Amino acid sequence: MQSVETAAADEAAPPSSSFTGRLNLSNFAYEDDSRPVRRSPRLSTPLSAQSSTPPPRTSAKRKAPPAPTPSTSAAPDTPTNDASPSPRKKQRPGKRPSAGYAPPSTYAHLSHLPDRLAPNLLVLFVGLNPGIQTAATQHAYAHATNLFWPLLHSSGLTPVRCRAVEDATMPARFALGLTNIVSRPSRNGAELSRAEMDDGVAVLEAKARRWRPEAVCVVGKSIWESLWRVRHGRAIKKHEFAYGWQPEAENMGIVGPEHAGEGVEEGVVVDEAWKGARVFVATSTSGLAATLPKVEKERIWRELGSWAEKRREERGAPGTS
Secondary structure: OOOHHHHHHHHHOOOOOOHHHHHHHHHHOOOOOOOOOOOOHHHHOOHHHOOOOOOOOOOOOOOOOOOOOOOOOOOOOOOOOOOOOOOOOOOOOOOOOOOOOOOHHHHOOOOOOOOEOOOOOOEEEEEOOOOHHHHHHOOOOOOOOOOHHHHHHHOOOOOOOOOHHHHHHHHHHHOEEEEEOOOOOOOOHHHOOHHHHHHHHHHHHHHHHHHOOOEEEEEOHHHHHHHHHHHHOOOOOHHHOOOEEOOHHHOEOOEOOOOOOOOEEOOEEOOOOEOOEEEEEEOOOOOOOOOOOHHHHHHHHHHHHHHHHHHHHHHOOOOOO
């Protein structure tokens, strides 16, 4: 009979391998049968069982990168090298959008501005048309931002600073007349049509023939463009435009032999030939016209003022009161 120690040792010792067990070890040996690497179930599905339409993408959309912030150190008018269009500027508070054509009925409640005309004028000023405040007050160039009256004085056309309420006294005091190419009021020039501006040319020619001023001052480029368009049958080209005195062929109100003998109209003799009034193209005086700097406007107007000062001395015309 075995002792207790011998029995415990027999239980702890591993059983000895048999010959058959050694032969079965080959079942657990590594075999390279070149089986494919395990892939996802989708790829292991036979091609015939897969759908011909690929499944939709489920990846999340990428967020667009934020727009670059312009550098605050660059000047506002400094061009950049970025070819992409600049973002639309926000409209400043209180700034009105540009207006289109407005029919005469829009301001039918406002009265037309009377002309300030007389014989023997030194200069007849031709404006575009009365603005809202001008029509409401019945005084020419009445808006506070209009530069007409300041330029009239600084150029030498009037020896004293005048105001809009004195417009009716201009012919008698300084031999200066006032009229417009379009008589109806509007908020700005954009509310006028090209046709009604062109129609006003014949009216201006008739006024010049009737009152015969020495010079006609066109107050604004757009007015001269209408005069040119009607006279020449086409738009004026860039190289043909210039501020200041125009050639004698552009004189206004010419009375040729065909007009002689028309008699007297409104107290003015038109029964003899006349070479017409010289034409001077001045800058617009509207506060909305900011194309030219103020110093350039003063230079252009001064050319007309110097001529007026000289002519007053020569003819002893009014202009000292």
